[in-house]
Amino acid sequence: MYFILEGFRKGAVLIFGLNSEVLAILKLSLFVSIAATFVAVCIGVPLGSVIAIKKFPLKKIIIALINTGMGLPPVVVGLFVVLFLSRNGPFGFLQWLYTPKGMVLAQVIIATPLITGLSLAAVQSVEPKFYRQILALGATTRQSICVLLKEIRLSVLAAVIAGFGSIISEVGAVMMVGGNIKGQTRVLTTATVLETNMGNFDVAIALGLVLLTMSFIVNLALTFIQQHKVRPNG
Amino acid sequence: MVKISNLNLEYSKRFSLSVDNLVIEEGKIFTIIGPNGAGKTTLLNVIAMFDRPQGGRVEVFGRDVSDGKNSLSFRRQMSFVFSQPYLLNKTVYENVLLPLRLRGFADGKRAEEMLDLFKITHLRNDNAALLSQGERHRVTLARAFVSNPKLLLLDEPFSSLDRRYKESLIGDLRGIIRSNRITAIFVTQDHAEALSLADSMAVMKDGKILQQGRPQDIFTKPASKEAADFVGVETIVEGVITKKEENLCFIKAADNILEAVSIYNAGDDVFACIRPEDVVISRHSETTSARNHFKARIVKIEPWGLEYKLNLNCGFDLTASVTKQSIEGLGLKTGQDIFASFKATAIHLIKREGG
Numbered sequence: 409m410y411f412i413l414e415g416f417r418k419g420a421v422l423i424f425g426l427n428s429e430v431l432a433i434l435k436l437s438l439f440v441s442i443a444a445t446f447v448a449v450c451i452g453v454p455l456g457s458v459i460a461i462k463k464f465p466l467k468k469i470i471i472a473l474i475n476t477g478m479g480l481p482p483v484v485v486g487l488f489v490v491l492f493l494s495r496n497g498p499f500g501f502l503q504w505l506y507t508p509k510g511m512v513l514a515q516v517i518i519a520t521p522l523i524t525g526l527s528l529a530a531v532q533s534v535e536p537k538f539y540r541q542i543l544a545l546g547a548t549t550r551q552s553i554c555v556l557l558k559e560i561r562l563s564v565l566a567a568v569i570a571g572f573g574s575i576i577s578e579v580g581a582v583m584m585v586g587g588n589i590k591g592q593t594r595v596l597t598t599a600t601v602l603e604t605n606m607g608n609f610d611v612a613i614a615l616g617l618v619l620l621t622m623s624f625i626v627n628l629a630l631t632f633i634q635q636h637k638v639r640p641n642g
Numbered sequence: 643m644v645k646i647s648n649l650n651l652e653y654s655k656r657f658s659l660s661v662d663n664l665v666i667e668e669g670k671i672f673t674i675i676g677p678n679g680a681g682k683t684t685l686l687n688v689i690a691m692f693d694r695p696q697g698g699r700v701e702v703f704g705r706d707v708s709d710g711k712n713s714l715s716f717r718r719q720m721s722f723v724f725s726q727p728y729l730l731n732k733t734v735y736e737n738v739l740l741p742l743r744l745r746g747f748a749d750g751k752r753a754e755e756m757l758d759l760f761k762i763t764h765l766r767n768d769n770a771a772l773l774s775q776g777e778r779h780r781v782t783l784a785r786a787f788v789s790n791p792k793l794l795l796l797d798e799p800f801s802s803l804d805r806r807y808k809e810s811l812i813g814d815l816r817g818i819i820r821s822n823r824i825t826a827i828f829v830t831q832d833h834a835e836a837l838s839l840a841d842s843m844a845v846m847k848d849g850k851i852l853q854q855g856r857p858q859d860i861f862t863k864p865a866s867k868e869a870a871d872f873v874g875v876e877t878i879v880e881g882v883i884t885k886k887e888e889n890l891c892f893i894k895a896a897d898n899i900l901e902a903v904s905i906y907n908a909g910d911d912v913f914a915c916i917r918p919e920d921v922v923i924s925r926h927s928e929t930t931s932a933r934n935h936f937k938a939r940i941v942k943i944e945p946w947g948l949e950y951k952l953n954l955n956c957g958f959d960l961t962a963s964v965t966k967q968s969i970e971g972l973g974l975k976t977g978q979d980i981f982a983s984f985k986a987t988a989i990h991l992i993k994r995e996g997g
Contacts, residue, residue, distance in 0.1 A: 537724055540692055544722035545741045546789060548714060555740075559730060 411609060418610030419617055427614075434618055437595040440508055440582070442626075444515035445572045452520045452571070453564060456527030457553045461539060474528065477521025482514075486584030489514040493585070506587040511595070514581040519571040526570055530563030531556060565634035569627055576623050596622070643668045644689065644793070644825065649698035649708075651688060659684050659849040661698070666842075668703075669823040671816075673836045673857070676846035677872060682829040685846070686795045689827065690722050702793060718745060720793040721786035725801050727778035729770040734762060734781050737770045741789040756784040759818060776807040783815060787822075794819065794826040800835060812838050833874055837861070845869045862917070863990050870915045870992060876951070876961035877916040880994065883908050890933075890986060898957045901933040902989035911994040918951065920988035921962035924981045925972055932983035936960070940978050943969065954982055 422430055459470060491497050493505040493513075504510035534556060542552040557564055579597040586593030588602060596619040603612040644666035651659040659681045666672040674682045687693040688700060691713040700708040707716055721741075729737050739753040757763045760780045765773065770781055779799060786794060800808045816839055819826050830836050836843060837857050844854035845864070852872075853865040864870035870878055881895035886908045893900040893914055900914050922932065938956035945951075950969055954960045960982055964974070974980065 535726075535728075537726065538728045541722070541724055541728040543692075544690060544717060544720075544724075545744055545785070546714070546718040547744045551744050555730065 412613075415609040415613040416617075419614030422611065422614040423618060430614065430618060432591065433594055433596055433599050433615070434622065436508060436593070437576070437597075437619070438622065440511050440515065440595055441572065441576045444512045444519060444575050445568065447512065447516045448519035448523050448571050448575075449568055451516070452523030453527045453557065453567070454553070455520075456524040456529075456567075457531045457557060459524075460528045460531035461549075461553065461556075471525075471528065474521050474525045478525045480518055480521060481580075482518055482578050483580040483584065485514055485517050486581035489517065489581065489585050505585065506589060506593055508586070508593060511582045511586040511593060514585045515575045515578060518578060518581060519575050522574055523567045523571040526567030527564060530560050530567065533563070534560060562634055565630055569630050569634070572626060572630070573623070576619070576626070643701075643703065644672075644827070645699075645701040646685075646689075647699050647701075649688065649695050649700060651684065651693060651695040653684060653693075653849075657681070657684075657849060659688070659695070661685065661851055664844065664851060664854065666825060666827060668825050670841040671819055671826045671828060671839050673828045673830065673840035673843045674846055675830055675833065675836045675843065675872065676852075677831065679848075680846040681849040682846050683797050684849070686722070686797050686827065686829055689793075690720065690795055691716060718789070719791060720795065721789060721791040722795040723782050723786045723797065723799045725798040727775070727782040727799075729773075729778060729781055729785075731769065731771045733767050734765045734770050734773070735767065737781055738784045738788055741785060745789065753788055756788045759787070760784040760814065776803055776811070779803060779811060783811075787818065790822075791824060794824050796826060796828040798830050800830070800832070808835070809838075815839070833861070845872055847872065864915060864992065866992060867913050867994075870913070870990075874917070875915040875990075876918045877914075877921075877959065879914045879916075879958045881912055881914055883910045883912060883991075891991065893989075893991070896958045898936065900989060901986045902991055903986045904989075904991040906991055906993060913992040913994055915990040915992060916960065916984055916988060918946075918961045918963035920984050921954075921960060922983045923952065923962055923964055923968065923972065923974070924983070927981050928983075930983055931985070933986040934989070935981065935983045938980055938982045940974060940976050940980060943974065943976055954980075956982055 489510065490505065492499050493502065493510050494500055504513065539552060539556055542555050547555060577597065579601055582595055583598045586598065588594050588598040596615050600612050600615040600619065603615060646661050646664040649659065649661040653659060674685065676682050684693060688695055689702065691707050691710060694710045695708050698708060699706055730740065735753060735757065738756050739748055739750065742748050742752060757766055760783055762777065762780050762784060765777060770778065773781065800811060803811065812835060828839055840857045842855065843857045843860050845852045845860060847868050852869040853860055861873050864873050864875060867878055879895040881893040881900065883891045883906055884894045885892040889903045891902050891904045891906060893902060893912060895914060902914060906912060936956035938954040938960060940952055941955050942953040943950055946963060949963045949965055952962045952964060954962060962982060
């Protein structure tokens, strides 16, 4: 029990002492997570909306594939991203393996189906006539999707929050694709795993606390946006 | 002008829309009445290019819209008001302005004019989601008119409103449509709504137009038993014309002879339609000019809107409408024997095919 408490104490010292290594890891974690969330949102929200609205062949199968993708095992994603980005892989020429770009790519692959699936469900939960009404007012397809997404922004931001949550807490894929290289691709999750394995519990606890705090602040910001001008009940 | 010819849409195995010929004049209010599932809304969806027919032609202001092409430019010339008022979670003003924003010119002055026209200026800054149902309907109508549409499609927009509010809104709407000379297609199940707005009218059932014409003709001279059923003809009696003297037909119905003015001939199988308001009730047999006079027994008395409905048995089932004062004045009770009369001109005959 003592070593756990000691770990918390040392962790606090590391955080409030603004340890440069911890700060660098924090900075990279934020960059990778936010960049990946941004890209996944840009792909997932419009894609989910269009799939929800449009009628096309094999729609149910595509939705089933997206739903399957919502539970993609990160290590499997990591494995395939490594294979594709490795020197002999089809995208080896990009030289993204063991770089933050490769880590962002892996996390985009993990978060996109999740955001797509949740956006799709959110749009489908709106009565079809509502969408028709917007079109009848003279909207283009793009305008109508924008109007619709603004109306269901609570659900869309819930999808963004879920996507960010899946990315910030992910360790398997970033470990495999990034390699956990000190000063280059080490992020909070991989660093926590490493320090725990080395028995440096104080540093691991400090990193864990930083990860939790960072996740809380980003989610708090998203929640404030989500709950802004929420329609009162009654 | 809206012209529909040979329209065919197989919606599902159980329902298809089939309209041979329908013409809606420019600047007029055309009302489509019919029961649930008649295909009224589907027809509006075809006109609005939401549903694409498998065959036929739908011409709106000289342009065929059945091909599904250039739907945006067409929809920007029309407005479609749904039965449910779908509004954004924004202020009333923002909702009314939306069609103009979508067209790229957010003319606030025009939106303000619409708020004024539909008497909702005082709600301008209120959240539309928090309005009463009646207020929400006024907002949807203001939003429908803000883009100055040439064609207005109204799909049972008053179905969820109480009678008083409905009458006030219909009165306002009628004036606005007429003064702007907008071509409007109004779908409803409510006869009073239909009559108060329509310049011309059609009755639909099972995806087909049963009859179209002037409202008074449809309500007094329905062309088929189904149309008669829907337009409130309570008494429809099967019979055969046994004799004709000039225009007066003698119709054998059950064990009775009805006398009606009609163009049909002896030997024709017909339905005799009698509206409840055309039946006169008396306690004693009286000599009047009415050609049809029967002894009848009151089977049931029930409230019917502002009046009462008497179900009578006079050899055939006959329905009459009377006021509360008449029931009290004549002391009418269930099981009582009375006399029912109606004129020969009050009977509308529909020829029965394959009698």
